[in-house]
Amino acid sequence: MTANGIYNAKGDFDLAQASSRGDIKAFETLYERHNRRVYSLCLRMLANATEAEDLTQEVFIQLFRKIGSFRGESAFTTWLHRMTVNHVLMHFRKRGVKYEKTTEEGEIGELQDIIQSVVERPRHVDRLSLDKAIRELPRGYRTVFVLHDVEGFEHEEIAKMLGVSVGTSKSQLHKARMKLRDLLNKKA
């Protein structure tokens, strides 16, 4: 399956153009280049490996169908990530899961508890532990946290994608971070 050196040397735009004309080898090179980011994004948003695999597959099939519409106005990665996020959100809608504003399960703890837990906490956030803790977040928190802190979307974009207010997006992000902090401290 290894794409040869010439394909690897091509930029995303050239490969996208060739893919749109039916060159599977070019598309395979794009897959090799981007599959890990797409899969990781799916995995983090869904917190389920089997579903993440299925959606990664669907995203790349959809990508192939739409690749002719990529004009190179934005970075290919940005375009692909937006497509992935939309696909995952569509998946949530199809399953009939509405965006949830988590208020009970992940309510920020009491002030005294927060202050108490700050004392003598470990100073370093381990990335692997954080990765695992994200999967334990309630879905509403997880979605906003992944989109904002992991993928770098702005609150305005997130609010539009999720159909919520900017204030809700900000509030969910704060609660997600506080919940993650709790989860990380418990594991430490």
Place this chain on the structure above:
Amino acid sequence: MECRAVIESLSDFLDGQGIWNSENEKSSIEEHLDACPACQSLKLELTEIKTAARELPLHTPPQAIWVRIANTLEAELPASERKTREEFPKETWWERFKARQFTFSLPQMAGAGALAVAVVVTGIYGLSGRTPNSDPTRLSLTGVQSALLPDEAQIRAELNRRIAEVNKLKANWNSQLRSEFDTRLTQIEQSLEQCRTALRANPNDQSQQQQLRKLYEEERQLLENAERSKQ
């Protein structure tokens, strides 16, 4: 300003997103953070989470996904639009060879020498009709007619042996683990079958040959991990 108000505004403060009623409000938060070790420490924790989130490790999807994607695309692409050749010319093996710079260390040369000796010895045994370390499993599989890779019979035999081992262990697994393992193995086997079908149609397709090897490797890793579960 009180701790609670500061904590509630902390993420906005970190992201520079706050709609502060006045510059004084922002200054109040800064002053509180300077004076309150608990809130200052919380701010550091949230900053670390935010920073670490941008550096999370990437996960690699199973190899079988590409096989499924490629098969779907091949099936839905009209025959008239299918490229029989790739748009970008391939490097010839000679160009690839020329582009490489070969430098060998002493241990590498020693290893290569040992390998050469092993190949010669094996060849001599083979020509004389003797089989060193006769392995009944291997012998019974040399006659597989449908092998699409030169060593596929051996690979399959090894995997079958491991599957038999894992099947013994499965009795001790919980139902969820058993189900996950079975699903994963079935997916790989299905991808293998699709890949083999494509190879039967075009036995010289190097891309599919490599794909087949990767899928076998994926199955081997799955079984290896499953075998470790006994420990």
